[in-house]
Amino acid sequence: MQEIQESIKNRQVLMVCYKGLPRIIEAHIVGANSAGQEYVRGFQVGGTSCTEEVGWKLLDMKKIQAVSVIHDQHFAKPRQGYVKNDPVITTIYSQV
Template sequence: MNIAICDAIRARRLLRFSYGGYERIVEPHYYGVNTAGHEAVSGWLVGGWSASEPEPGWRMFLVDAMSDVAATADSFEGPREGYNANDPHFVRVYCQLET
């Protein structure tokens, strides 16, 4: 388990990390084990670059593929539209955004 991810979720801080060779900036909402058995973070992409979907929006990131993970000093208001506190894509929850 990555404590920095949970700390960012609890404090509602943006998370900055490298993923697939590109920097990502995300509002982290959910961290746990997905249905495929991988640690993952679900969040709203607000910055950086994504080849699969260039627009801001919901993404799931595999923790093993994330590097240089750090919370920024910037915060976010709260859950984005579409946030599901009972996300069916996860079988175990380490931490999640409180509504």
């Protein structure tokens, strides 16, 4: 979790293993919903997915097996379509 929060603060790109598939994401917000389930909302820029391989994703923290920061890759600003104070994530730990 701390690694994701730091990546948001520093706008660093992440490699995550989600449901067994590698994904490259720009994490924009991490926190919990009203039921206490933790999520990351990010823009997937590469890797694989069960659905579309790029675009906005809501990742359940329980299904993330591994996280690593790609230290030499950053994003300059939030992606188009980013909603600050995401309505799904009611308790925000970190956001762009």
